[in-house]
Amino acid sequence: MAIKDRMSGNEAVAYAIRQVNPDVMPAFPITPSTEIPQMVSTYIANGEMDTEFIPVESEHSSMSATIGAEAAGARSLTATSSAGLALMWEELLLASSNRLPLVLTLVNRTLSGPININCDHSDGMGARDTGWIQIYAENNQEAYDNFIQAYPIAEDKRVHLPVMICQDGFITSHAVENIELLEDEKVKEFVGEYEPEEFLLNPGNPIAVGPYSISNYAMEAKKNQEIAMENSKEVIIEVAEKYRELSGRGFSLFEEYRTEDADYIMLIMGSAAGTAKQAVDDLREQGKKVGVLKLRVFRPFPAKEIAEALKNCKAVAIMDRCESYNGNGGPLGGEVTSALFRFKVMIEAVNYIYGLAGRDFTVSDVCGIFEELEDMIVNGTEIEQFQYIRLR
């Protein structure tokens, strides 16, 4: 029987960490993810889990120590947000290139400057090319569910890549909502024991990690890493399927909400998907054919599947909670339009930037966007292809 409770996103992830009970967790506090290491420390202090916690002196060191622990043969993780992830950037690349299946729970917060503690996706998006699998959550329930699936994906022999489990800062991490939790034994059984093939603490079988590699070998190493990222897609789908059997919940690469016959679709990621779904419900009552594609897996990028899902609509609003400073749109704007072009889905695609540094994004904003898409298609009105929502 599922356990019904009320929790914040941070509580939910900390609860999942307790259930998984990994071997080692180095961490350094940063708003809004600070509560996660705090709660884990409290669980340890009260004997509810026995993970070794390392209170490191920076996020660079937290990822460095996580890499050391994982390479040593221990299931490891850390948590961070914003500038903490930026400080880890060099190490994110080492975690993935050393093919270490560790986990990072990211609570999305904007990057400086100006310094601001609220949500957007600029931290996670900044790490989009570091070779990590990235899975985003709409709410506390998904943050919990996604964390439990992280190790089975990362540790799969076809993958061997680190996984970032993302939730929106404050909106998800601090807001308390209803949640259904699995029993400890079910989680332990689902995640299983970590059995690394090659690791430092293997008496009689020493290994060396982190070589200098000359050009004769380095390019193949990078291609192999890319193949692992491609492989991870089927593993993510398999694990999601297995998790659905266990919990009755969840989506694979993305969720399609009322998109079957939709003329207009909003493609969005994270907590604002809930806002978009509410707007869709309201507009459907008015007879508007609108839907939401909520992206769950951003890395690997499900280009083909997205193109397939959008091919029958007339226009898509691509929603970026992040600015790319390239003069041409946000990260999703770039990647989704590239997917549409590659798979020859020639629909209208408008890129909107919303919610930067915690700016509100409401149901009426979503309705306004759908209205604009309809105006473009029905009346042939020209609209800006890359624009900001709620800019003062």
Add this chain to the structure above:
Amino acid sequence: MSDYTLKTMMNKPERLAPGHRMCAGCGATIAVRAVLRGLHENDHAVIGNATGCLEVSSFMYPYTSWEDSYIHNAFENAGATLSGVETAYHALKKRGKLKEDVNYKFITFGGDGGTYDIGFQSLSGAMERNHDMVYVCYDNGAYMNTGIQRSSATPMYADTTTTPVGTQSVGKMQNRKDLANIIADHDVPYVAQTTFTQNFIDIHKKSEKAIYTEGAAFLNIMAPCPRGWRYETAEIMDVCKMAVETCYWPLFEVDHGNWILNYEPKKKLPIEDFLKSQGRFKHLFKPGNEHLIEEFQAEVDRRWEDLLYKCSK
């Protein structure tokens, strides 16, 4: 230790295999081999390494010189990386994934760039948390891997590629950081400063003690670089001897807060005896630069007096 002879020690199986790409006469590999001889033969080890000459020359895919498990992560995080490895060891032992009678020791190597400078925070954190590990700095007094740029370990007036001697410059303008002192102030169980001396007994004793002292230990080993210091490669032992006899590089240890001077020269030699064989100090011997040598001597004297005071308590 009573049965120590260099010959017996040199007969121990090498834990750093030959065939690596370090320069002939490099002090770093001499330091590494000396430290690893401090390991008891039945004990396993995980060796950490900051980016630097030692790393890029000893583990070039698909070859490694390291007989033990080895991890290189990046330049500035050897301390943090080995913190993770050492913690994993405790976690795996606690959970019965490693047998009780299996012993691992944790030793990480970094040059002065990776230790004094870019890796200083990571080192400080690892020491403060008192991980059961040894951090070994092979101090050759500049960023040698990138081509002899000054570091905070570079002595004053040394000619380096970022403090070049010229018409308006007499070399590095600042004194070197005293890292052994700084780490001793972290109140870790064991800190020692050493270099290559006759019979290698000082470095051996300190390595063994550092490895087998419970908790964090730090070894600062002066490891001359013939390319950067510009002395005749074969003269490394003389260079080290002069560093000790002039009290430029005193041999001392701090064992659980107790400062011990391991060697006091009967007659402290003038600093010129250390400087004169090295091309990086050649300009100090030009007429009109006598005052620079006097200043160098004054700094050596000041630090030596300070050390004598600490050790006399």
